[in-house]
Amino acid sequence: MQTSLTVRSTTPSTVWLARGRHTPDSAEDVLRRSLQQRKDSQTIDDFMELPADGAAPAERVFQARWRAGAGVTVRARLSVRPDAGDGTGQEWILVAEAEEPWDDAWPSPTALFWPEEPDTAWEQDPGSGLALGAINPLPQDDREIRRLLRNAVRGGWHLHVVVHEAMTTDDRGRTPVARWLPPGLRPRVVEHRAAPQQLRGLNWALRDSGVEVPRGGAVVLPGVPAPEGYEAQDFSVRAVFLDGSEPADLVDAVKRFAALPRPLPDGAQEALTALREDWHLLTVHEELDRQRALVAMYAEALEAMTKSRDLYREAAESAHEALAAYQQTADTAPVVPQPSGPPAASPLQQLTRTLERFKVKRAVPSAGDEASTAVEPVTSER
Template sequence: MSNSAADHATVPQTLWAVRGRHTGPAPEDVVRRTLRRHKESGDIDDFAEPAAAGDLGLRVFEARWRAGGTVTVRARLTLVPPRDRLTGHEWRLVAEAERPWDDAWPSPATLFWPDGAADEDGDGSWDHHPAVLGLRFRHVNTLPEDDKEMRRRLRDAAREAWCVHVVVHEAMTPDERGRRPLARLLPPGLRHRVIEHRAAPQQLRGVNWALKDLGIEVPRGGAVLLPPDPAPDGYDGREHSVRNVFLDGSEPAELIAALRHFVALPRPLSQGAAEALADLRENWTLLTLREELEAQRRLVAMYAEALEAMTKSRDLYKEAAEQALEALAAYRDVPVPTLPQQRPGSRSPGALQQLTRTFERLRLPGRGRQPEPEHSGAAASADAPGTPDGAPDASGAPEEIVREGVGGTGRGDGKAS
């Protein structure tokens, strides 16, 4: 369990939020009938049923009215599909006013759900607690006889940040008037945000044992408010403890003062309530003509700012490109420096000799060949088959000339001249 509210947004003073559970069939029909009836009577200005974002089986209803005749209130109720047949539909209701909420204004819950002793939806009431079975708004919720079960119920209730839980101890067995719920004596703005837990006279020790983990205790014949989770900085449970609550049908003034002080605290906003409030502000569809005109003006202003930013960015890019082109042109106008030439006399003799040897190796094979011995050429000519008479031999001379050179005189008698 978290003990700090440092990382949580606080509840705005303009917000009225609560959630519950509807256990009967077709809760959307009940909401439609109730809203239609209030519009016909003038209690609300208008209502709508927009499509839910994401379409996860959610049903959304919006309503607008003027609290006190002048303060505009926008409210949004969301129906969540049931997890099973026993739990029913969970509903979340958030309403935001143009100025801080006044608990004398009508309860938003009674503008979406039927109020009174006999609800239109019969046994399937809308005022069940969404998380703790057996708890209901507008009712006296007696604490269990078993101390462990009592402790478990109060601990689970303290984790609920959408509503306010108050534990009332009966100093003595009340009469018929004292057994009625205190919610009917509260201002309309507090009536459907409070769940009353009632401890019998003999349960004082057990209930204080159950509240020990929360750091609070209920006075004999008094009441105490369960601290929020996470608790705000500087929270003191003694400020939300009432010494005496008279169960005689009279207005519980001290308890009402403690409740008003509690809801005015900078209490942490639960994650679910923060999401519901953001959905109300961002996805609101029930706009008046003036609001639509203002929304279009804001849209035009946003587009104008975006266009101005794009134009400024384009000018900056253009200026940067021009500077880059000027720098490139200036770079091209700079003459390229030539490398210094090496003098011929500066070459070393060793390098020149190396170059000469390289050219010697690359000379053609036919050039510079030494003449072969004569007898080798004659033998090659005599042994060469198929050489016609008078045809040049391999050395390029006619055969007769070769023979004369071999014999000395070229005559057939073999005598020397």
């Protein structure tokens, strides 16, 4: 199984994600018309297009809000990148978040942003060019199959299902599995179809993924990064009857895979953060609550500044008082005269020095004394 070395946050249970590419007309015009129609029909509560930054072509952002299920508020953000000029169209990312855990039975956010007309080509995977929610036949070359599947599963945006046709099917067998899935899963599934003779080459191409497609069966690919708890045998279907009936086992496998905790896809963290922190489509009550929160925040900041000012003033006054007291003490203290010469010797030191000089004189006699001692006069008696 392929794994990713990058640690990613898990997709919150309240979040719904999708990514695609729109061709060939201006996606902004299509979104404006579609969202206005949804608002007029009260399918959504409101929408807005955020103003563009600068004159250069930049990412355009649309925000919409509606209620799903039993009045659960959903906020969604769709960003459209400018056309690269290579004819591939405009890439878009859609992030929706509900106040409760997401229910795939709710309407798909893509169906509320994009029109349902068949000539509007927005259901396309930007990485591989494959159709979302539709059948995509595999290439004939085995190496092309390997390259296609390896690149298609990167990023973690879509759920990839590979189905092998045990025999050539008729029109009834050309029904995509997305038809049987709940609305919230349909635009997230990419279905790959292998012809009867492609089974060996298909499994050779999938060997790096650690999965294998049974003959006449199907498998849900783990993707990169793989969700926690994925085991190949749990998402492999032994037989899929392509006769127009519901492939119950395959539908169950796709639902169970979608319920696994999945890492956030590439680039989804930035889009989710923008949805939460740069939301502009507020109701009157939300705007009032927001202004009240701002007033409370400013009042708290002002109170903190006032307390800091008072503390600073008290500290300054204490410092001035301490300085004044020090100066007053210094002015009233008596001045002690300092001796100008070296300190006088004590009487004991003077007596000691006198005795030392006297000893020196007694120990060393003078030259006159030596002469008088050597010559002594002799007197005679009369």
